[in-house]
Amino acid sequence: MWIDGDFERDGAVCVRELVDPELLSLAETAIDAVVADPSPLALRASADDDGVFFEDFCNWDRVPALERFIRRCAGSEVAADLLAARDLRLYHDHILVKEAATNQRTPWHQDQPYYNVDGRQGISMWLPVDPVPRESSLEIVPGSHLGPWYVPRSFLDHDARWFPEGTLEELPDYDRQPPARVLGWALEPGDAVFFHFAAVHGAAGSTERRRVLSIRYIGDDMRFTPRPWRTSPPFDGLDDELAPGAPFAGPRFPSL
Numbered sequence: 001m002w003i004d005g006d007f008e009r010d011g012a013v014c015v016r017e018l019v020d021p022e023l024l025s026l027a028e029t030a031i032d033a034v035v036a037d038p039s040p041l042a043l044r045a046s047a048d049d050d051g052v053f054f055e056d057f058c059n060w061d062r063v064p065a066l067e068r069f070i071r072r073c074a075g076s077e078v079a080a081d082l083l084a085a086r087d088l089r090l091y092h093d094h095i096l097v098k099e100a101a102t103n104q105r106t107p108w109h110q111d112q113p114y115y116n117v118d119g120r121q122g123i124s125m126w127l128p129v130d131p132v133p134r135e136s137s138l139e140i141v142p143g144s145h146l147g148p149w150y151v152p153r154s155f156l157d158h159d160a161r162w163f164p165e166g167t168l169e170e171l172p173d174y175d176r177q178p179p180a181r182v183l184g185w186a187l188e189p190g191d192a193v194f195f196h197f198a199a200v201h202g203a204a205g206s207t208e209r210r211r212v213l214s215i216r217y218i219g220d221d222m223r224f225t226p227r228p229w230r231t232s233p234p235f236d237g238l239d240d241e242l243a244p245g246a247p248f249a250g251p252r253f254p255s256l
């Protein structure tokens, strides 16, 4: 395994040969199991093209291959190192499948404003199980993890559902005026991109099938921040388990 990039400076790095073929086939089994039997949180968007963008969240405790993968994958060690975290927990898993000929972009966004977490030690591992050419790979605006937070909007209708209009800055219109620098890597199965929860990122459509497992990790400075709206993903009932400002603990967020 080797790391390409500077996480502190850019908010994202590429880790080559993180996962060996045996573990990768466990990730593939996990993704396929979720696609075949999605949870109630699953979303399936098809725009005006032949493709489909499928997403699902929080399946590790019902799909044994997914839990086995998360517990065995060295991604948790890489994440703890990059965040300088003493304790690292699973926040959630997210599966993102773009079927062949899916033209729709994943819009530019930051993840953390959609979540119920405050703190700096949040990182995602974006691990494709199919080869991903540079043009349909994840793209990151380097340095954007340092802030500010931009207003999160729903991908389809661009509603500001999470923070009231005017309370956060608008994301620059990167579709019209692309960022001065964009980071992205062509990936082979076994490679992964690690990126900060506050990093602005997006992805183009995909001509080939592109199955991705994204594991969201949190370090010890992350605190539960209940929101007055439904977060993405939602954690129903968590208000009864954790006090506002509490560190994440308990079986929903296993220590890795």
Ligand SMILES: O=C(O)CCC(=O)C(=O)O
Pocket (backbone or CB within 6 Å): 094, 096, 106, 111, 124, 126, 138, 201, 202, 203, 212, 214
């Ligand atoms: O896979 C994609 O198209 C986008 C991924 C993404 O937005 C994420 O993992 O947070």
